[in-house]
Amino acid sequence: MEYPKVFEDLINSFRKLPGVGAKTAERYAYQILDLKEEQVALFLESMEKAYHTLRPCSVCGNLTDQDRCMICEDSKRDTSLICVVTKAKDIIAIEKSGTYHGVYHVLDGEISTTKGILPENIRIKELLERITPDVKELILATNPTVDGETTALYIGKLLQNHDVIVTRLAHGLPMGGHLDYADELTLIKAMEGRKKI
């Protein structure tokens, strides 16, 4: 005996999600049957609408259901400051910190020798086009990983003869953690970047 076809289809759909195996997908599919009618309706509607209306902002690449995203549309934002991130979701992380009032640029990937991702495969050309004389600083907020560092270095080199200031987010100990949990590289970076108090 197997599941009814429609249930198999639902399980297989859940398996398309990252890190979801057969057992988890099955549990998710059973959970759908236990939801309230309006919860399922909202699930279906939001999935359908999200897929068909969300797109990258025509300026920065952030997720939006308009032509330009809420940040690019916000006249209070400082457009002389561009923070360069790997993925659109990194914007949310920075926004939550509440310390940044400039605009963003989503690269949509990082240069990677192992994955074969070249500079022309990510949105570096689009970034260069945005660097007008009005732009004072470019903050490179790619991930603190090999690929993220490579990407930051590459962009830094491209712009070394430009007037724009290029900075990189600080590396060091994460707040709230314990020193003995920090890895070696993080400790080296924390030591290098030490500050007088």
Added chain:
Amino acid sequence: MEYPKVFEDLINSFRKLPGVGAKTAERYAYQILDLKEEQVALFLESMEKAYHTLRPCSVCGNLTDQDRCMICEDSKRDTSLICVVTKAKDIIAIEKSGTYHGVYHVLDGEISTTKGILPENIRIKELLERITPDVKELILATNPTVDGETTALYIGKLLQNHDVIVTRLAHGLPMGGHLDYADELTLIKAMEGRKKI
């Protein structure tokens, strides 16, 4: 800045799934945007259809899109043998083993003093109604847990004056495991149930 509302709705919908927190729901929602058009269409269609067409089999409580499930409809099944399980998904597990050719009865829960689930809250009454003189054996395949054992003992007591034979799945060491990984209770059960070779 927050996500567009439709994306927030999608994230919140994923959070309704068991064990899915904010970060995971966000990852799932982003993955939906990366799926192919036909994959999203199948996801939406199967979720909608599964929710609206699947129901418990009118005889055994198994998941079906008909009035009676595939097993109850199968004339080759031995209806003198009823295997009693906690949840519909347990049927799939037993079916995969390929050793059982009787029919099933889904209790849809287990008696639980801690969760306040009483015998009348699960499908015990429906089970008793199915025990006609044609039924020879009832295999109690509830979980090997406190609640599962309680439920099995309760049903066993109810039927002690009936002609039907009531059996319980064997407890012991799981196949393919190592002895030193087995817990104490499993080892006690394995020792008690030892057989001459």
